[in-house]
Amino acid sequence: MTQFTRIIIDPNHRHTRWALQSLERMHAIVARTMDPHGILDARGLWRLDLGRAGKPCRLYIVSDNVPDFTVLNEEFGIGTEAVATCSYEPFLGNLDVGQEWGFRLKANPTRSIASGSSAKRGRRVGLVKVEDQLEWLYRKARESGFHMPINRLEMPEVMVRNSETVDFVRKNGTVAFASATYDGVLAVDDPELLRKALTCGIGRAKGYGFGLLTLVPLPKGR
Known part of the structure; x- marks a missing residue:
């Protein structure tokens, strides 16, 4: 459980x-x-x-x-x-299409760069520009059963609150992750996909504190 x-x-x-x-x-x-x-x-x-x-x-x-x-x-x-x-099960079981929630997600947004050779794997790089980080989130949202509603300024209701590169030493080498913390409002499109995102995470580097999506009720009268 x-x-x-x-x-x-x-x-x-x-x-x-x-x-x-x-x-x-x-x-x-x-x-x-x-x-x-x-x-x-x-x-x-x-x-x-x-x-x-x-x-x-x-x-x-x-x-x-x-x-x-x-x-x-x-x-x-x-x-x-x-x-x-x-x-977590009672909360997950009550998710339904059309619900709106405030959310926070700290993620490691990345993209894959092709190697140009079928014999060699491409390499994955972190996205450090805010606009690229937002585009990454829009794509992941579609895959995870939700979208961000459009506000009166005709913009999705989400912002990147903190964008940085986090690095640390591991096994005598330095590891660096692109990090973006997203705050916003989401609307549920597919409860089952959203449940999977809430329990399995979004994106990479989950063992290092990335990928956990959390939801909170919106203020009444919004």
């Missing part, structure tokens, strides 16, 4: 500061919360929303099991009151 978990983290905690300095460290910590004994080959989605000016961060995890609290306590020094978890 799919679980949705929100964890509130104090970025000023000594060990948390150390973890936040490297995407590779966060990747390892989150993987251990989902599989503390390393025997299940557990996979899931996660996203870290940083707080402003030292305010608490929010770590969201979608996984097949409840994240291990002992690991969370060891790594982030948090108490049980900082963790809220529930079955």
Whole structure:
């Protein structure tokens, strides 16, 4: 059964500061919360929303099991009151055509460049221009069962809130990801495709905190 978990983290905690300095460290910590004994080959989605000016961060995890609290306590020094978890199934089951939701997605937008040879695979590169990142999202939205409604300015209701390149050291080499955080409004076209996107993620680099789409109710009277 799919679980949705929100964890509130104090970025000023000594060990948390150390973890936040490297995407590779966060990747390892989150993987251990989902599989503390390393025997299940557990996979899931996660996203870290940083707080402003030292305010608490929010770590969201979608996984097949409840994240291990002992690991969370060891790594982030948090108490049980900082963790809220529930079955995702009731929410997913209530999605329907035509519903509108506020959404956030932190993704690794990429495109493939052909090698020019049938014997050689093409290479994948990150998209760093905002207009390219938006075009990537429009395509992924169609594949994921939703679209962004057009507003009064005749523009889709979405913005790239944060566009950057994230790099970190892994196995004595440097890895870099194009990163874009999208905030906006979506309308449901195909609930089944959207459920898949919510539980399996959108795009690449899911193990490193990309691909988790979250939905929130829109303000009443909108």
